[in-house]
Amino acid sequence: MKKNQNRLINKTFTFLSLLIAMSSLKVNAQVSVSGGLKMEANIHQFWLYDTDAASKIKMAPNLGGFVNIELNDRSAIQPEMMFFFRNSRIRQGNLKDDFRQWGMTLSAYWISREHIDNGTWYFGLGGYADLGFNARLKHTGTALYRKTEGQAAIMNRWDYGIRAMLGYEYSNGLQINVGLQLGLKDQLDAGRDEATAINKVITVGIGYHF
Numbered sequence: 001m002k003k004n005q006n007r008l009i010n011k012t013f014t015f016l017s018l019l020i021a022m023s024s025l026k027v028n029a030q031v032s033v034s035g036g037l038k039m040e041a042n043i044h045q046f047w048l049y050d051t052d053a054a055s056k057i058k059m060a061p062n063l064g065g066f067v068n069i070e071l072n073d074r075s076a077i078q079p080e081m082m083f084f085f086r087n088s089r090i091r092q093g094n095l096k097d098d099f100r101q102w103g104m105t106l107s108a109y110w111i112s113r114e115h116i117d118n119g120t121w122y123f124g125l126g127g128y129a130d131l132g133f134n135a136r137l138k139h140t141g142t143a144l145y146r147k148t149e150g151q152a153a154i155m156n157r158w159d160y161g162i163r164a165m166l167g168y169e170y171s172n173g174l175q176i177n178v179g180l181q182l183g184l185k186d187q188l189d190a191g192r193d194e195a196t197a198i199n200k201v202i203t204v205g206i207g208y209h210f
Contacts, residue, residue, distance in 0.1 A: 031069060031070060031071070032069075032070040033067065033068070033069055033070070034067075034068045034070070034209065034210060035065060035066060035067045035068065035209075035210055036065060036066055036068070036173070036175070036207050036208050036209040036210055037064075037065045037066075037207060037208050038062070038063070038064055038065060038066060038080070038082065038175075038177075038205055038206070038207035039061070039062070039063050039205055039206055039207070040061065040062035040063075040082070040177075040179075040203040040204065040205030040206075041059050041060070041061060041062075041203065041204050041205065042059070042060055042061070042062050042084060042086060042201050042202070042203050043057050043058070043059050043201065043202040043203070043204075044057065044058065044060065044086040044087065044088045044099075044101075044199070044200070044201050045057045045088055045200050045201075046088065046090075046099075046187070046197045046198065046199065046200070047196075047197070047198040047199075047200055048195065048196070048197055048198075049195065049196040049197075049198075050194060050195045050196060051092075051194075051195040052092060052093070053090060053091065053092040053195075054090075054091045054092070055088055055089065055090055055091075055099075055197075056088060056089040056091065057088060057089075058087040058088045058089055058098070059087070060084070060085045060086050060087040061084070061085055062082045062083065062084045062085075062105075062203060062205065063082065063083055064080060064081050064082030064083055064105075065080070065081060066078050066079065066080040066081075066207070067079050067080075068111070068209065073113075073115070074112065074113050074114070074115075075110070075111060075112055075113065076110075076111040076113070077108065077109070077110060077111070078108070078109045078111050078124060078126075079106070079107070079108045079109075080105075080106070080107045080108070080109070081104065081105070081106055082104070082105045082107075083102075083103075083104050083105075084101075084102070084103055084104070084105060085100070085101070085102055086099070086100070086101040086102075086103075086201070087099065087100055087101075090137070096139075097137040097138060097139045097140055098137065098138035098139065099135070099137060099138075099144075100135065100136055100137075100138055101132055101134070101135040102132070102133045102134045102135075103130055103131055103132040103133050103134075103135075103157075104130070104131050104133070105128055105129070105130050105131075105181075106128065106129050106131075107126055107127065107128035107129075107163050108126045108127060108128075109124030109125060109126035109163065109165065110124065110125055110126055111123070111124045112124075118170065118171055119168055119169050119170045119171055120168070120169045121166075121167075121168055122166075122167050122168075122169065123164075123165070123166050123167075124163075124164065124165045124166075124167075125162075125163070125164050126162070126163055126164075127160065127161065127162055127163065128160065128161060128162070128163045128181060129158070129159070129160045130158065130159035130160070130183075130199070131157060131158060132145065132155070132156075132157040132158070132159075135155055142154070145157055151190060152189045152190040153189045153190065154188070154189060154190050154191070155187050155188060155189055155197075156185065156186070156187055156188070156189050158185065159183045159184075159185050159187060159199055160183070160184055160185055161181060161182050161183040161184040161185065161199070162181075162182050162184070163179060163180070163181045163182075164179065164180050165177050165178065165179035165180075165203075166178055166179075167207075169209055173208050173209040173210065174206070174207075174208055174209075175206060175207035175208065175209055176205070176206055176207075177203075177204075177205050177206075177207065178202070178203065178204050178205075179202070179203040179204075179205070180200075180201070180202055180203075181199065181200070181201040181202075181203070182198075182199075182200055183198045183199030183200070184198075185198075186198065187199060
């Protein structure tokens with residue numbers, strides 16, 4: 001069952017990557033490139049399967065920037081790099097602890113835009129890859145990426161999946177946006193055959209497009 005799920009996940013991620021790549025081939029010599037900065041609040045939670053543990057959402061910050069590669073007046077390709085801190089509550093029986101993670105997200109969106117009098121609505125769909133720098137449980141101090149002799153780490157450093165966002169850009173370049181990130185890779189390393197942990201992240205942010 002788990003092998004079939006992994007095959008479906010890999011096919012979905014490959015399809016999204018090809019979609020973005022094919023869209024980028026439409027770029028011509030008249031392409032316009034610009035950039036900007038983003039600051040977000042992220043709300044993180046694990047989807048947990050085959051375990052009696054539960055994950056509850058908590059809020060933390062993201063900070064980074066983007067490059068906007070304009071294909072035409074209504075569409076663009078937008079790579080982004082965001083540094084994040086994530087924080088969520090883990091509960092198993094009577095035990096409670098806070099999951100804390102620091103890392104970086106690289107993502108690429110296909111952007112569709114709709115211009116109105118005072119600004120632009122935009123919708124983005126794409127894929128992402130996460131690299132965790134550090135992850136631990138706050139109260140016990142458990143280092144989740146640390147390998148012990150003859151045993152795998154509790155968690156993977158890497159994640160990948162799909163992202164979507166909806167935003168509005170004012171004529172002065174100020175942006176507001178909301179986003180959803182769904183992981184496609186099991187975050188457990190040790191114990192991955194017995195349980196599954198999938199990342200889910202909701203973001204609310206502001207940005208400035210230069």
